[in-house]
Amino acid sequence: MTITKSAEFAGEDAVSAPDSESHSDPHADAHSSATQPPSTARKLKEAAKSLLPDSLFVSLLHHKCIGRYPNLIHPVTFNEKILQRNLRPDPRYIHLSDKLLVREYIAAKIGEKYLIPLIAAPDAFTPEVFDALPDAFVMKANHGSSFVEVVRNKSETSFEALRVLAERWLTTDFYNIARERHYRTIRPRIFFEHLLLDQRGQIPADFKLHCFGGRPGRPIIYILVISDRFGNDTHGDVYDVEWNHLDIAIGPYKRSATPAPRPRHLQDVLDVAMRLCEDFDYVRVDLYAPDNLVYFGELTFTPGAGVLPFTPDSIDYEWGKLLA
Incomplete structure (x- = not known):
């Protein structure tokens, strides 16, 4: 153009x-x-x-x-x-991006217990x-x-x-x-x-799992954790599935100086994400994980509307290779 x-x-x-x-x-x-x-x-x-x-x-x-x-x-x-x-x-995005209608899909896919x-x-x-x-x-x-x-x-x-x-x-x-x-x-x-509040009475962090692959049980996942989203000390930290703190920043969120402790139920979080992403070549699965629980947030198919800055910028190209 x-x-x-x-x-x-x-x-x-x-x-x-x-x-x-x-x-x-x-x-x-x-x-x-x-x-x-x-x-x-x-x-x-x-x-x-x-x-x-x-x-x-x-x-x-x-x-x-x-x-x-x-x-x-x-x-x-x-x-x-x-x-x-x-x-x-994809026509499926309409129903699944509606935060009320998607509840029906989640209940059928993984069960109502994961719904807020x-x-x-x-x-x-x-x-x-x-x-x-x-x-x-x-x-x-x-x-x-x-x-x-x-x-x-x-x-x-x-x-x-x-x-x-x-x-x-x-x-x-x-x-x-x-x-x-x-x-x-x-x-x-x-x-x-x-x-939703955790045992400390705090709003739990957002787990935004960028899931690539669309292959049951074998997606590539990067986890963006946004902490204190409604407070004055908001941070966004990216981890791999082994909870390694990656030198990546996404959007306006600044990385924390030190990584958060590995959630004891990280595998439960990953299992839910893998179930929800298996029908798509890419989707961001948003979850909340207060204490030992996992709750569904939303499915996002166009994160940042396609204008999401990465630091370093090379991540934009690396993730592009993962998305068909």
Whole structure:
């Protein structure tokens, strides 16, 4: 594809994000725009973005986030191949990316015990729904990424505050964020889950297992562990299946100075991931592993929307070789 200089400047301005973190994660921009009232400038920017064809949009976004234009015809890197998925998704991605519908798949595949208990998935969020919620819960939306609100004490929030947030989520067209086409037909819904806490009363780390191979029992797996995601000391550390702390950084997350202790039930985590990835040539399986338990988070087929920076950059090419 040939991009003129004027189109480059106009297009990249149209897909630019309002903060530096969003440059490495377009979904962070989605969360920001869905939790704050849209300004006139943002409305104009969104209107400009909507005029760009998908292939041009993702090329400009990739250049802004990764520093080079992607090869969409003969992709080589991990991100380039993910961009192809954005534009030509497997039909299965629609159902499995819906955070409510995927629960049916998980229950049938590995069992309901791995599902975080669902409190409510109402057709409408009303004062009656709010009143019936427990003192602690998590509010989520099913149709995208980063739509998560942790409530540890219901008395510290209100129905009106959560209603406003829920309405912003529901009116956010997640497809427009990075042109991941499988999100276009997911019907937005709000739902509420049990708040997972470990024995220390802390929110457990996210285990994001990048699974390559699609061969039962023999995938190649890299584990990104995001700790203190909702706190002030967030880190992202990459391990192999032997829990070796790898010199890799993904997205905006900084590595910890020292690795976390090897989970005693690491093999249980890996076993669940291997079961869930066996039908795909690549999928990121998100799990939570508080204490000796394992809970399902989500399946992600286009992580970072294909604009996920790696440090070192060579990992983008190495993982590209693993993805058919």
